[in-house]
Amino acid sequence: MSIRRGHLAAWGWAALAGAVSGGLFIAVAEIVALLAAREADPLIAVGSFVIDIVPRWAKELAIELFGSNDKLFLLSSLGVAVFVAAAVAGLLELWRRWVGFALFLVAGVLAVAATVTRADASPLAFLPSALGALAGAATLRFLVEALRRWRNALDGERPIAAAVDRRRFLLLTGAGAALAVLAGVGSRLGSAATSSIAAVRSALRLPAPASRVLVPAGAELHLPDLSPLFTPNADFYRVDTALTVPSVDPSGWRLTVDGMVESRVELTFHDLLAMGLREYAITLTCVSNQVGGNLVGNARWLGVPVREVLARARPRHGADMVLSRSVDGFTASTPLTALTDPGRDAILAVGMNGEPLPLEHGFPVRMVVPGLYGYVSATKWLTELKVTTFAADQAYWTPRGYSPQAPIKLSSRIDTPRIDRPLSAGPTKIAGVAWAQTVGIQKVEVQIDGGAWQEATLAAAVNADTWVQWSLDWNATTGSHTLAVRATDRAGRLQEERRTPIAPNGSTGWQSTLVRVG
Ligand SMILES: Nc1nc2c(c(=O)[nH]1)N[C@H]1C(S)=C(S)[C@@H](COP(=O)(O)O)O[C@H]1N2
Numbered sequence: 023m024s025i026r027r028g029h030l031a032a033w034g035w036a037a038l039a040g041a042v043s044g045g046l047f048i049a050v051a052e053i054v055a056l057l058a059a060r061e062a063d064p065l066i067a068v069g070s071f072v073i074d075i076v077p078r079w080a081k082e083l084a085i086e087l088f089g090s091n092d093k094l095f096l097l098s099s100l101g102v103a104v105f106v107a108a109a110v111a112g113l114l115e116l117w118r119r120w121v122g123f124a125l126f127l128v129a130g131v132l133a134v135a136a137t138v139t140r141a142d143a144s145p146l147a148f149l150p151s152a153l154g155a156l157a158g159a160a161t162l163r164f165l166v167e168a169l170r171r172w173r174n175a176l177d178g179e180r181p182i183a184a185a186v187d188r189r190r191f192l193l194l195t196g197a198g199a200a201l202a203v204l205a206g207v208g209s210r211l212g213s214a215a216t217s218s219i220a221a222v223r224s225a226l227r228l229p230a231p232a233s234r235v236l237v238p239a240g241a242e243l244h245l246p247d248l249s250p251l252f253t254p255n256a257d258f259y260r261v262d263t264a265l266t267v268p269s270v271d272p273s274g275w276r277l278t279v280d281g282m283v284e285s286r287v288e289l290t291f292h293d294l295l296a297m298g299l300r301e302y303a304i305t306l307t308c309v310s311n312q313v314g315g316n317l318v319g320n321a322r323w324l325g326v327p328v329r330e331v332l333a334r335a336r337p338r339h340g341a342d343m344v345l346s347r348s349v350d351g352f353t354a355s356t357p358l359t360a361l362t363d364p365g366r367d368a369i370l371a372v373g374m375n376g377e378p379l380p381l382e383h384g385f386p387v388r389m390v391v392p393g394l395y396g397y398v399s400a401t402k403w404l405t406e407l408k409v410t411t412f413a414a415d416q417a418y419w420t421p422r423g424y425s426p427q428a429p430i431k432l433s434s435r436i437d438t439p440r441i442d443r444p445l446s447a448g449p450t451k452i453a454g455v456a457w458a459q460t461v462g463i464q465k466v467e468v469q470i471d472g473g474a475w476q477e478a479t480l481a482a483a484v485n486a487d488t489w490v491q492w493s494l495d496w497n498a499t500t501g502s503h504t505l506a507v508r509a510t511d512r513a514g515r516l517q518e519e520r521r522t523p524i525a526p527n528g529s530t531g532w533q534s535t536l537v538r539v540g
Pocket residue numbers: 258259260261262263264306307308309348349350352382383384395396397400401402403
């Protein structure tokens with residue numbers, strides 16, 4: 023096809039460039055949605071918006087015509103509409119520079135509006151449509167500019183330059199189309215894989231545990247703005263090195279125990295459940311938690327002691343570490359004794375707060391070890407326990423500046439009052455949590471405006487592995503106040519006052535916070 027004939031062909035190529043850019047818009051948005059904001063797929067959001075505004079007769083007609091494929095029909099028509107609009111944007115861009123580009127941005131703004139106004143929108147919901155629109159707009163601008171050069175070379179009777187420019191435009195357009203198809207197919211496969219695991223998880227019924235956590239009366243203070251004793255799964259902090267949540271089907275899951283063992287052991291999910299489940303209350307803490315931070319959470323975990331699994335493989339003399347490995351490549355180095363010590367409830371967990379582990383928290387099996395920071399113990403999507411030595415093996419974070427061994431440091435936190443919550447003068451409560459996993463909390467003290475340390479009231483402890491809530495009555499007076507907190511564990515050790523950073527093995531220091539009253 024030659025452009026020369028009345029420039030008719032140029033318009034066709036511009037429409038194609040527009041369609042390819044539209045495809046990239048959608049594909050990029052899908053990929054970003056998969057990675058950053060799953061609920062913010064723009065096609066789904068715009069589709070839902072259409073469903074919300076379309077008159078009832080049209081919905082009924084669609085159901086009548088297409089039955090249960092009505093959603094598919096809606097999404098396909100939407101897809102066709104996007105390509106038609108994008109082709110038009112290509113034509114406009116050839117007519118006047120930046121016009122098609124602007125049209126893409128307008129489409130992006132509309133898609134962002136449709137996604138961020140949905141009920142389940144997360145703070146990142148704007149991202150897929152925004153990045154998709156930018157990618158599409160930039161591609162369109164680029165392709166149509168290449169087309170323009172080709173046309174100008176033809177108009178200027180420069181056949182060699184025209185051939186070069188033609189080749190360049192076709193290559194770029196082809197590459198754009200290939201990229202859009204690849205990204206689109208990849209994101210579809212990715213989301214299909216994970217959503218089917220979500221379905222497997224919700225259909226899963228774990229056997230009843232042989233024992234449940236006993237929560238003593240008075241363990242939960244029920245104060246407004248105080249962290250609940252057990253952190254709901256949806257609010258539980260997350261720390262991942264992987265960009266996407268791995269999909270592990272329990273029916274295909276295997277745990278291999280190997281390395282320095284008398285016999286290599288392989289367990290299925292069913293084998294693990296058959297070992298008998300118990301419930302354990304354990305407070306998980308991240309090494310990256312700053313003093314006063316929220317990378318800490320408490321849960322009831324359903325699981326099997328790691329020592330029972332290790333006993334089947336019989337670790338060899340000389341081993342001092344277990345390198346636990348995730349399907350995503352993450353590894354943690356845990357002292358062997360922390361896993362075999364009958365006095366410490368190191369477990370392979372399959373349940374969290376009465377449900378199978380959420381996908382984000384390691385479904386179907388993760389490790390949880392009381393008293394050790396997550397990066398040296400709490401491997402999610404667990405697949406292997408390699409019995410080894412600290413001399414022979416390194417975990418994921420070790421070469422990245424963190425200690426190979428890292429017990430959780432005794433710490434305490436003020437949850438309320440907070441500077442960002444209005445507080446009026448009068449009687450109130452200062453309250454928070456304190457933790458010293460495996461040892462327990464003996465005392466929490468609060469200091470107001472640099473005065474004497476006052477002992478707070480401790481809630482009943484569930485066990486030594488969980489945090490405890492604490493509170494102190496305070497008659498708040500108008501003005502600014504500084505509140506500080508420190509804890510003492512049951513071994514009589516006072517929380518370290520000196521402030522140290524999180525690297526290499528956890529922050530220290532007493533939290534001190536400013537509040538405003540009145
Ligand atoms: N596979 C895998 N497991 C992992 C991590 C990870 O990045 N990948 N992070 C670890 C860290 S640093 C912590 S603090 C805990 C956090 O567990 P959570 O995300 O369930 O709160 O998991 C640990 N297990």
